[in-house]
Amino acid sequence: MTCSMNYAPQLRAQGLRMTPQRKAILHALHHSGGHLSPTQVYELARKEFSSLTEPTVYRTLEYLAEKKFLLAAHVGNGKIVYELAQNQHHHLICHQCGGTVQVEHAPLELLYRQLESSTGYKLDSSHVTFFGLCSDCQS
Amino acid sequence: MTCSMNYAPQLRAQGLRMTPQRKAILHALHHSGGHLSPTQVYELARKEFSSLTEPTVYRTLEYLAEKKFLLAAHVGNGKIVYELAQNQHHHLICHQCGGTVQVEHAPLELLYRQLESSTGYKLDSSHVTFFGLCSDCQS
DNA sequence: TATGCTATTGTAAAAAGTTGCAATAAGGAA
DNA sequence: TTCCTTATTGCAACTTTTTACAATAGCATA
Structure with a gap:
């Protein structure tokens, strides 16, 4: 989790807080390099922060996408994947x-x-x- | 269910069969006039054919969309809605x-x-x- | 560094959506 | 009309996603 990227200041600039859960989720997205489904984010981020729960993942992804930190894209049949909004x-x-x-x-x-x-x-x-x-x- | 629309010939033309389940689903979409979520389709179509089940609704919607009888559209956050492909x-x-x-x-x-x-x-x-x-x- | 506000999380339970497989029934052919 | 093929369905179990609410913990401020 010694990730070069530090999103904390960007989050705070919008009144959001940086938590270990968010750190783990952003870390997962950052290092995967591509799109991840919520389930994939959950699996990966849990390696960084093992007590992470599903509701947190879903809520965080949706919220960060709403705040433009993430992009939500549709991959066929209604499935949704997320990626960093670089x-x-x-x-x-x-x-x-x-x-x-x-x-x-x-x-x-x-x-x-x-x-x-x-x-x-x-x-x-x-x-x-x-x-x-x-x-x-x-x- | 005495609906003026008769999709049976169109379905058969593509090797699909017309079943009471499909009739009820198409009927629901036809009379709603707009977009319906799978859950809404299930609720409405069940009034026409009460023994309809969820898996059938999901499978049918996806299949009919694939066959171009329906259109699948995304309404925010990854939710999917269907409508007739008029x-x-x-x-x-x-x-x-x-x-x-x-x-x-x-x-x-x-x-x-x-x-x-x-x-x-x-x-x-x-x-x-x-x-x-x-x-x-x-x- | 200690305090307080409130954003964020976990819990527990429900709702929504999916899957594999055996049983059923559309509808073309005899 | 009856038979046959196979598309379609129901069942049952499972996975994914959502919700409400109380508990927790960032972080701005003093």
């Missing part, structure tokens, strides 16, 4: 082989502007996942 | 008041083409939900 991006998933490609947020910006002007809404986030067949699976 | 559209949700606006699929087509050429994937569906503040809640 760089905003989306996913393109092959529903044959499961292969995933990251889609930068930039190409969506134009769409954002269009929607804002046509609806009057002020957009600030989105859950976007695209599905299709990757080049290998198209044959 | 017209392909997405949602823009105000996370203050919960107000929802339908977003046509057309404006996303350009993005689809861009992604296809940059990734080599052949897109065929997406889970897209935008979040923001509606004009009323921006003050």
Whole structure:
């Protein structure tokens, strides 16, 4: 748990507290490098802080995502995965082989502007996942 | 259950069977007019066919969505809702008041083409939900 | 360093969603 | 109409996710 990343100041800046539970959860996400389901976060983070409980994991993930420290993404059928909100991006998933490609947020910006002007809404986030067949699976 | 809609031929055209369970589920979705969560579908459809069970509802919704009879959409935090696949559209949700606006699929087509050429994937569906503040809640 | 406010957690129980497998019944063919 | 194939369902057990509320512990302040 001697992790180089220190999220405490960022959390406090928004009135959130740093707890060993959150440290373990962020640590798990940081070192996995990718997306983790709540269950995976629970399993990994428990190695850092063994008395961690499921409700805490679910609540923390949802709350930190709401506060923009994490991104929640959908992977097929309604499953949700989380990752650190380092760089905003989306996913393109092959529903044959499961292969995933990251889609930068930039190409969506134009769409954002269009929607804002046509609806009057002020957009600030989105859950976007695209599905299709990757080049290998198209044959 | 004397519903004007008759999905049986469409189902059979794809090798699917029409059962009283499916009839009740489609009926519920048809008459609700909007999005329903699996639980809501279960409750409503049970009024038409009381011996309906949860596993059947979940499996049927997922399967019919896969076969394009239904659309699965995400409404915040990982919850999933289903609706009849009449017209392909997405949602823009105000996370203050919960107000929802339908977003046509057309404006996303350009993005689809861009992604296809940059990734080599052949897109065929997406889970897209935008979040923001509606004009009323921006003050 | 000690104090107090309140954000955060654990507990326990319920609700929601999933799985494997044997039994049932749609609906095409005889 | 009857038979046959196999898609679909129910059952039962299990895993995942959520909720309410009391107890705990960050951390700002003095």
